[in-house]
Amino acid sequence: MVFPMKPNLPETHLEAWRRYYVSFWRIFAAIEADLQAAGLPSLSWYDALYELYLAPGRHLRMSELARSALLSRSGLTRLVDKLEKEKLIERKSCPKDGRVQHAVLTEQGVEMLRKIWPVYRAGIAKYFAAHLNEKEAREFARTIGKVATAMEPVCQKAVEAEAAKQA
Amino acid sequence: MVFPMKPNLPETHLEAWRRYYVSFWRIFAAIEADLQAAGLPSLSWYDALYELYLAPGRHLRMSELARSALLSRSGLTRLVDKLEKEKLIERKSCPKDGRVQHAVLTEQGVEMLRKIWPVYRAGIAKYFAAHLNEKEAREFARTIGKVATAMEPVCQKAVEAEAAKQA
DNA sequence: CGGGAAAAGTTGCAGGCGCAACTAAAAGCG
DNA sequence: CGCTTTTAGTTGCGCCTGCAACTTTTCCCG
Structure with missing residues (x-):
């Protein structure tokens, strides 16, 4: 029980949440520490670069990338600023729509993914996968x-809620 | 496959990781948004207050609280500053050891837990528990x-590694 | 067409957090 | 005892991130 108050949330589910919560933070911190120790950028860089890597043509609009990389639009703008400064991506404005910017993965960006992934993979293996058999x-x-x-859809709903607030 | 490179990490485990990762961030963001919408402090406050609530005598040393609340020592110092300013906790220096500070939960701190928990619980229920049956x-x-x-022990090891670096 | 509404990005600002350096207190040891 | 080392906590600093406000471009509709 998290707090003494009639739990309309079953104890089993609550315990599942608590373990989920603490395990995630611990693993996340451990992986970030490993990356930092290896002199590599953090997972947020990896996430963004990797989403671009997966995208057809290796490019995405800023807002699409923001959603994929689990960042706010402003947060993404700053991240893209840094990635561009490191030449890991390029900004390309869209000829069809002057408002749109595309982030395009560069060859050096791919190279960076290749450097990060082994460390990331090792972290996932050590901290997470090692404790689960195939069936689990x-x-x-x-x-x-x-x-x-x-x-x-909940993420979607958050956007809609914001829109509704204006109306 | 996350990246084309010989995977010593089985595909099943990798997929498990990716879903774990994105689900966590989405749920976390949604719960934080709900708390903010309700005019309540964020989960980090809840975590710290709740750890104190659980502790015998409702108090903990700063460093113990930092570990429980998944924060660095400096991060905790700042958090405790704010909690103390809101009178949700009190700092008490230890008479036995002048270096030690204890964070003590106040009655208003308990009250705050009572206000946060329904919103937090609703979030856990909506975003997480609703999708799992009892067996799952x-x-x-x-x-x-x-x-x-x-x-x-990995968290422990991180501390030891830091100590070893000095030697 | 033309003017208001909406959409896409960017920027000012402030909050949260960690690392490294620092201070104060206690412990170890010759 | 006195000096060094270790431990607990705090502070300086910088990074990351989100919110709100703003600019630019496009869309919608009379």
Whole structure:
């Protein structure tokens, strides 16, 4: 029980949440520490570069990238500033729509992904995967996958709520 | 596959990681947004207050609290500054050891927990628990619990590594 | 067409956090 | 005892990030 108050949230689920919460922060901190120790940029850089790597043509609009990389638009602007300064990406304005900017992954950006990934992968393996056998991993992925996909529309809803506030 | 490179990390585990990662950030952001919308402080405040609530005598040394609340020592100092300013906790220096400070939960701190928890609980229920049945929740808690407990010594090790660096 | 509304990005600002350096107190040891 | 080392906590500084306000461009509709 997290706090003495009638729990309409079953104890099992609550315990699942607490372990989920602390495990995530611990793993996240450990991986970030490993990256820093290796003189590499943090996961937020990796996330952004990797989303571009996956995208067709290796480019995305700023706002698409912001959503994929789990950042606010302003946060992404600053991140892209830094990535561009390091020549890992390039900004290209869209000829069809003058408002739009595209972030394009450069060859050096791909190179950076290749440098980060081994360290990242080792962290995932050490801190997370090592404790799950094949069956557990499959079941875990299935369960948390439901949660992850269910949250996509919620993110959408947050945007809509903001829009509704204006009206 | 996250990046084309011989994966010594099985695909199943990798997929589990990716879903774990994105689901966590989405839920975390959603809960923080709910708290902010309700005019309540963020989860880091809750975590610290709640750890004090659980502690015998409702007090902890600064460094113990830092570890429990998943913060650095300096981060905790600032957080405690703010909590103290809001009279949610009090700093008490230890008579036995002049170096030690204790953070003590006040009655108003307990009151704040009571205000935050319903919103937090609703978020956990909506964004996380709603997507898991009883059996899934139990299995999930068991699996991620292994990871969480396995990470405790890693956190410990990080401290030791820092100590070793000096030697 | 023309003017207001909406959309995409950027920037000012402030808050949160960690690292490294610092201060104060206690412990170890010759 | 007195000096060095270690420990606990705080502070200076800089980075990262989000919110709100702003600019520019496009869309919508009379």
